[in-house]
Amino acid sequence: MKINPDDLIRPHIKKLKPYTTARDEFAGAAEIYLDANENPFGSPVEQKLNRYPDPHQKDLKDALSKIKGISAKHIFLGNGSDEPIDLLIRIFCTPGRDQVIICPPTYGMYEVAAAQNDVGVVRVNLIPETFQPDVPKILEAANETTKLLFICSPNNPTGNTVSKTDIEFLLENFRGVVVVDEAYINYASAASVMSLLTQYPNLIVLQTLSKAWGLASLRIGMAFAAYAVMDAFDRIKPPYNISGESQRIALDALKNLALVNDQIKTTVDQRRRMTNDLEAINGIQKVFPSQANFILVRTNDADALFDYLLKRGIIVRNRTKMVNCENCLRITIGTPEENDVVLKTIREFYN
Numbered sequence: 192m193k194i195n196p197d198d199l200i201r202p203h204i205k206k207l208k209p210y211t212t213a214r215d216e217f218a219g220a221a222e223i224y225l226d227a228n229e230n231p232f233g234s235p236v237e238q239k240l241n242r243y244p245d246p247h248q249k250d251l252k253d254a255l256s257k258i259k260g261i262s263a264k265h266i267f268l269g270n271g272s273d274e275p276i277d278l279l280i281r282i283f284c285t286p287g288r289d290q291v292i293i294c295p296p297t298y299g300m301y302e303v304a305a306a307q308n309d310v311g312v313v314r315v316n317l318i319p320e321t322f323q324p325d326v327p328k329i330l331e332a333a334n335e336t337t338k339l340l341f342i343c344s345p346n347n348p349t350g351n352t353v354s355k356t357d358i359e360f361l362l363e364n365f366r367g368v369v370v371v372d373e374a375y376i377n378y379a380s381a382a383s384v385m386s387l388l389t390q391y392p393n394l395i396v397l398q399t400l401s402k403a404w405g406l407a408s409l410r411i412g413m414a415f416a417a418y419a420v421m422d423a424f425d426r427i428k429p430p431y432n433i434s435g436e437s438q439r440i441a442l443d444a445l446k447n448l449a450l451v452n453d454q455i456k457t458t459v460d461q462r463r464r465m466t467n468d469l470e471a472i473n474g475i476q477k478v479f480p481s482q483a484n485f486i487l488v489r490t491n492d493a494d495a496l497f498d499y500l501l502k503r504g505i506i507v508r509n510r511t512k513m514v515n516c517e518n519c520l521r522i523t524i525g526t527p528e529e530n531d532v533v534l535k536t537i538r539e540f541y542n
């Protein structure tokens with residue numbers, strides 16, 4: 192039996208009346224706008240920021256729709272991925288009662304957002320070393336109050352993708368909503384699981400403009416999902432959740448797809464180079480195969496290497512305390528020149 196997300200949305204959310212903005216009541220073009228209590232003279236900076244932005248981000252969604260090959264009706268935009276993660280928990284989980292499943296080691300925000308909402312977290316660790324989800328254990332851990340399963344692919348901090356077969360199996364057998372976070376999908380050789388959306392209404396795919404698109408500061412996250420989920424997002428979201436400047440700049444950025452693809456290619460080349468060169472260093476135990484713009488590196492002595500790099504102005508992420516990541520550092524792939532310095536410094540440390 193297929194899971195219909197509409198059956199899992201908290202009933203009060205389906206009945207929420209969204210705030211109606213001035214732009215919802217009049218969306219056409221006019222000479223004089225006196226309906227939103229804006230300052231008619233302009234802003235005390237060069238940019239014109241005195242008008243409220245489009246609450247539905249129509250132009251940006253239309254542009255993304257062409258790039259992603261999905262109707263704008265199935266795109267939600269949030270203030271970073273953080274916002275859809277939080278909203279999904281609020282849409283599906285009743286505080287003090289429901290839970291979500293996460294698969295550590297993974298992105299920290301799922302757990303933070305659940306805790307902020309007084310929603311329980313069930314941890315089903317990824318299988319050590321391969322970092323693949325433990326599918327039978329996930330299904331065992333779920334019950335009727337387990338509403339969401341977060342799968343991160345490519346996973347942060349391990350870098351591996353989760354197979355489409357596993358994701359399909361979970362979509363078929365987990366009696367809740369499966370959220371697949373594809374923040375790093377642009378760096379992966381595997382395709383997005385967005386193609387499964389038409390078949391599985393209980394699938395929600397998250398992507399972001401923060402990584403490959405180089406727009407982390409704009410805070411634009413995307414969720415692709417069935418219409419019932421879009422409807423819930425629209426009822427619960429803050430009306431102007433994406434600033435006008437962010438919408439304008441993102442729209443401009445989307446015209447430079449070729450440049451972004453060039454950068455992705457360079458990062459993927461550099462990822463291969465960093466993997467090979469680091470593995471050749473005595474003292475580096477293992478570089479986990481990565482499909483993202485970072486690598487997880489198991490070293491003999493993560494804390495000491497971390498401090499050595501830090502003192503030389505190189506900041507990486509120490510992940511040694513995460514489950515099954517003992518002595519691991521997560522290193523983002525930098526520019527070729529930055530990577531030269533990182534390799535030189537790590538060689539120096541071990542010599």
Ligand SMILES: *Cc1c(COP(=O)(O)O)cnc(C)c1O
Nearest residue numbers: 271272273298347374399401412
């Ligand atoms: C970086 C990252 C994001 C992006 O978050 P934004 O809020 O969109 O900047 C989402 N998921 C994972 C797993 C990440 O590592």
